[in-house]
Amino acid sequence: MKKTQNVTIKGTKDGITLHLDDSCSYQELKRELDQKLSANSRLNEGQPLISVKVQMGNRYLTEEQHEEIKDLIRRKKNLVVEEIVTNVITIDEAQRLKEESEIVSVSRIIRSGQVLEVPGDLLLVGDVNPGGTVKAGGNIFIMGTLKGIAHAGCYGDEQAVISAAVMKPSQLRISELINRAPDLSLDNEGKVLECAYIDDNRQIVVDRIQVLMQLRPNLTRLEGGR
Template sequence: MKKTQNVLIKGTKDGLTLHLDDQCSYTELKRELNDKLSESSRLNEESPLITVKVKIGNRYLTDEQKEELHEFVRQKKNLVIDSIESNVLTKSEAERMKAEKEIVSVAKIVRSGQVLEVPGDLLLIGDVNPGGTVVAGGNIFVMGSLKGIAHAGAGGNTNAIISASEMMPTQLRISHHINRSPDIKEDVEKKDMECAYIDQNDQIVIDRLQVLIHLRPNLTTLEGGS
């Protein structure tokens, strides 16, 4: 009877991918992993540093076990773990993902020196005065004047948008992209609600809110007009 392999090693253009069985015991997994990585290390002693992606399927690993895997691989001369991917979410990760998808509604004026920050989308019914800052992990909707700083997609979401009834910001940020008011105020009509987004040239631009129907059709679960 053929022995089941608990560790599969596949080479890619970016390094190595380790597929670890999620049914065997963790001890058994470490034993086989050690044998295969030791063999791989002996065959590649003169090779440059190789990055390793670890896929653990439906197995849950504690932080201590993840660190143990990192150290385990680091001992194999030219190997280093780039990421550990699991299909299992912890409770805190699930709660964070849920929070990032929620819309937080706030009715207030964000005054100079104040910072309003939410993990998901922000719906602000009020103004952001000069010197005030609003930050969201998702999108920012200001039902009022935006005259301060707005940072959408703070966690790295480049598809996030910023919209305001009156768009007069001192600075806009979407993910790691930054643009200031003097650079984005040209040819902007003031009669419509406006939005800022990252275009195909990787630049923050401002346009009428209506363009989002076509640019970001999955922006929210709310129904929109044509």
């Protein structure tokens, strides 16, 4: 019977990808990886640095094992680890992803000096007074007046949006972009919901909320609580 390979090396236009079997023992995997990389390294002597991407499949790696794999690859000539990818995440990581995808509904007034922050989307039924701040890892929806600071996508999501019934912020932030925006409101006195988003020129602009259906179609995940 032909022995199954635990390590498969595939060349790509960006370097090489290592596909590592997720059913064999970790020690067996390391031995075969070391042998194959050693042989491959001799063939590549004198060649420029080669980028390596590692696919672990359904194998979970501890931090120590993660560093061991990276160190084993780095010891070979010409090889530079780009990333190690696994399909398995920890319970803490799964919980964090769940929180970041959830909508947190809050009914209160955010007064001067107060900060409300949530990991996912924020639905605020109330006002944000001058000096108050709301922050969200995702989108911010305010069923009231925004006169303070709103920071959406605070973990780096540039697709995040800010919406308010009355948009008169002292400052708008989306991801790393900032706009004090005292004159951006459409001045519709609450007749039309407004939203702020990053446009193609990487500027924060304010428009009627209806534009989001075309600009951010993924917002439909809110329907039915999904």
